[in-house]
Amino acid sequence: MSRMPLYLKERIEEINQRALLFNYETNTLPKWEKVIITWIALAIFWMIVSVSIHWQNILIGAVVTFLVSLLMYDMFTSDIRRKGNVAIKALRIIFLYVPQYIFIMAFRLVESNLKVLKHAILMDINPGIVKIDSDLHSHTGLTILANSITLTPGTLTIDTVRGLDESKIYVHWIDVETLDREKAGAIIKGGLEDWLKNIFW
Amino acid sequence: MIEYLFLLLGTVLMISGGLGVLRFPDVYTRLHASTKCDTGGAMSILIAVAIVSEAPMLIKVKFLILAFLIAMINPMVAHAIARGAHKSGIKPKGVIDVYARDGF
Numbered sequence: 547m548s549r550m551p552l553y554l555k556e557r558i559e560e561i562n563q564r565a566l567l568f569n570y571e572t573n574t575l576p577k578w579e580k581v582i583i584t585w586i587a588l589a590i591f592w593m594i595v596s597v598s599i600h601w602q603n604i605l606i607g608a609v610v611t612f613l614v615s616l617l618m619y620d621m622f623t624s625d626i627r628r629k630g631n632v633a634i635k636a637l638r639i640i641f642l643y644v645p646q647y648i649f650i651m652a653f654r655l656v657e658s659n660l661k662v663l664k665h666a667i668l669m670d671i672n673p674g675i676v677k678i679d680s681d682l683h684s685h686t687g688l689t690i691l692a693n694s695i696t697l698t699p700g701t702l703t704i705d706t707v708r709g710l711d712e713s714k715i716y717v718h719w720i721d722v723e724t725l726d727r728e729k730a731g732a733i734i735k736g737g738l739e740d741w742l743k744n745i746f747w
Numbered sequence: 748m749i750e751y752l753f754l755l756l757g758t759v760l761m762i763s764g765g766l767g768v769l770r771f772p773d774v775y776t777r778l779h780a781s782t783k784c785d786t787g788g789a790m791s792i793l794i795a796v797a798i799v800s801e802a803p804m805l806i807k808v809k810f811l812i813l814a815f816l817i818a819m820i821n822p823m824v825a826h827a828i829a830r831g832a833h834k835s836g837i838k839p840k841g842v843i844d845v846y847a848r849d850g851f
Contacts, residue, residue: 662767
């Protein structure tokens, strides 16, 4: 690999990039599933914001949200990973993954708050900014990962750099334990990234 | 009874956040205190309000929507403030700064 001519190396990199892009394109959902997912999400939001459950209200909401979802179906759903039957996957997301995430994050949020209290009283801090890698490369997945890292104990996301297969996250760590990228990533991300990979790219 | 528990937890977390903002040395460590403790405190106070209010069910759900929005928006605001502070040249105190070394 080291003695390879330069033009061949560039060609191989280009082919790798195109294979990644092709993989990305074929693994997104088809159009009608995107429209239906957006429609259901918008209809639930309509029901919560307009409090009444009269049938005229529900009918108007269904028509309007269907029109909106025909226009904007690509905005939220293009980052969802395509795997298996869509109905089973939706049920698994609603009844397994989302309660799991809320349960984990509630306890980690309380733990991080108590840790801030401990640091504020004892002042045993050792801050620094470290860089970790991430396997996610969609907008939504990377955003949720960065937000979750901010809410877990001792870490604060400063910036993310998104790229196909080379996403990076810069994290301000209040008590730096290690400077090694792999170990720091394992400590900071925990099980969150594996959880997010079930749903998003 | 459980609403008093949530209210007490929220108040304690808010006070600890204020203590952290007063005692920590620079912008980034203060952001730790303000972001996490505001999120946890406001969410638990909102849950207590949702339990104790005598409104119909659909209105109680609105409080939970509010808690969800706070949990989504607060980390993004912290990211914006930290990145803006770093871009305007405030050096973080501490052992290492990879973000400045990478040329941002």
